Amino acid sequence: MMKRLITTALVALAPLVGPATAEEEAQLIGDAERGAKLFAQCSGCHQIGPEAQNRIGPHLNGIFGRRAGSLEGFDYSRSMERASGDGLTWTYQYLDAYIENPRVLLSGTRMSFRGIKNEQDRHDVLAYLRQFSANPQDIPEAAPTAIAREVDLPPDILAIVGDVAYGEYLASECLTCHKRDGSDDGIPPIVKWPEEDFVIAMHAYKRKLRVHPVMQMMAGRLSDEEIAALAAYFATIE
Incomplete structure (x- = not known):
């Protein structure tokens, strides 16, 4: 029953968040420098950059074009595993919808983030994430990013x-x-x-x-x- 509900939700969203043309994606790309600052609200759970690892959430290197729930070694929620089985792949549009409200796109996710409602803020965050993805090929990997601990413990x-x-x-x-x-x-x-x-x-x-x-x-x-x-x-x- 749950699998059927997830599949139905993805199918319903497909016309809204399906693959975009290169021209459409170019228009959506935001300000990566501003996005790096906005990403601070995500960094408590997700890491990104050359030294990034899976922590509370999976690392976000190479997220564009990646099959949902596919990183080896990360313990995904059952709903994310079902969505992966249903073929959910992280296109720009699916990521935008997920960041806006994770539980609307995927009910049952363990991601408790309330979402980013401002459209430009989402585009800026996604522009920052794009710098750490080999897809598209013309966007280079970003320079090494230091991942500071919240508390420097002995x-x-x-x-x-x-x-x-x-x-x-x-x-x-x-x-x-x-x-x-x-x-x-x-x-x-x-x-x-x-x-x-x-x-x-x-x-x-x-x-x-x-x-x-x-x-x-x-x-x-x-x-x-x-x-x-x-x-x-x-x-x-x-």
């Missing part, structure tokens, strides 16, 4: 091996808001996060670099070992 904190069982014990409080199955009811999912990303996010709340009073309070009560344990648990939760 190596000994990042090296702590979290105790999964202890993390499961501690997680009951987290799961009063966050969903264990990774679904999103207005609160971002935290399952399947890379452990380092989870640790960095929690320490950012602990140092009040991330603005959310409840999360600042929760993180402030946790020791480094407890944060590592929670990171280990949520990274492996099924």
